[in-house]
Amino acid sequence: SDHSLAYPRSPADMDWATLYPAYAVEGESQQASEAVEESTPADDEVQRKIKAISKNIEVADIGCGFGGLLFALAPKFPDTLILGMEIRTSVTEYVQEKTRALRAQNASTNGYQNVSCIRANTMKFLPNFFHKSQLSRIFLCFPDPHFKQRKHKARIVSYTLNSEYAYVLRPGGIVYTITDVQDLHEWMKEHFEKHPSFERVEKVFEEGEGEGGAGMDECVRVMRTETEEGKKVERNKGLKFVACFRRVEDPAWP
Numbered sequence: 078s079d080h081s082l083a084y085p086r087s088p089a090d091m092d093w094a095t096l097y098p099a100y101a102v103e104g105e106s107q108q109a110s111e112a113v114e115e116s117t118p119a120d121d122e123v124q125r126k127i128k129a130i131s132k133n134i135e136v137a138d139i140g141c142g143f144g145g146l147l148f149a150l151a152p153k154f155p156d157t158l159i160l161g162m163e164i165r166t167s168v169t170e171y172v173q174e175k176t177r178a179l180r181a182q183n184a185s186t187n188g189y190q191n192v193s194c195i196r197a198n199t200m201k202f203l204p205n206f207f208h209k210s211q212l213s214r215i216f217l218c219f220p221d222p223h224f225k226q227r228k229h230k231a232r233i234v235s236y237t238l239n240s241e242y243a244y245v246l247r248p249g250g251i252v253y254t255i256t257d258v259q260d261l262h263e264w265m266k267e268h269f270e271k272h273p274s275f276e277r278v279e280k281v282f283e284e285g286e287g288e289g290g291a292g293m294d295e296c297v298r299v300m301r302t303e304t305e306e307g308k309k310v311e312r313n314k315g316l317k318f319v320a321c322f323r324r325v326e327d328p329a330w331p
């Protein structure tokens with residue numbers, strides 16, 4: 078049950094500095110200055126400054142499980158902050174423990190400082206964690222299929238949840254999905270394609286990310302091979318269905 082889960086009132090209320098200590102700042106960050114604009118009391122302001130980090134999270138792995146994707150992406154996007162979100166307490170703790178160990182092992186290069194994990198039910202209050210248009214990539218890797226019709230409402234792709242993904246994703250940002258369940262693949266495609274804020278990206282392999290950066294094709298490769306579920310499907314020689322969706326600009330109001 079997630080009754081004991083606490084949610085920040087807004088992204089500025091999260092203690093991001095504890096999650097990404099190498100990026101902690103005492104001066105004003107983007108988040109702190111927004112908090113100040115809301116004319117919060119001075120005490121709050123100081124606390125927020127200490128909690129702040131110098132850059133925003135850009136990549137979210139929703140239902141990250143044991144973190145295979147996170148730990149594979151971290152060295153590929155060394156200057157990008159990546160966050161895993163996982164509902165199971167023990168699994169979240171495992172990922173946090175592994176993050177600490179990898180940071181210690183790679184202290185000389187500051188490796189893995191850009192990756193972290195929190196326990197959260199992502200079906201609730203996602204916009205409390207991220208600002209509008211903050212993220213450039215969202216990963217939905219092997220979501221629980223919830224096969225039965227009456228359980229479909231528990232799926233992490235729905236018209237309502239897609240609106241939340243659209244809110245936190247910047248125009249041009251990408252939602253990556255992968256599953257070994259064809260029915261769920263069709264479901265995700267249907268729900269993203271009919272959502273006005275998304276368009277299907279057919280040719281996922283055509284885009285790069287500039288000089289030496291990991292491109293979209295690389296993200297798809299990592300998602301296929303480095304997730305725990307991806308490895309399991311590989312061992313069982315199962316099929317993997319991939320679909321990516323681009324956040325389009327909001328249509329102009331007449």
Ligand code: SAM
Nearest residue numbers: 140141142163164198199200218219304305306
């Ligand atoms: N993404 C990982 C992978 O590809 O190996 C794990 C896939 S596993 C089948 C689905 C994960 O999503 C589980 O770890 C589960 O606890 C998590 N999960 C399910 N519902 C969630 C929710 N509402 N919020 C956060 N995590 C959730």
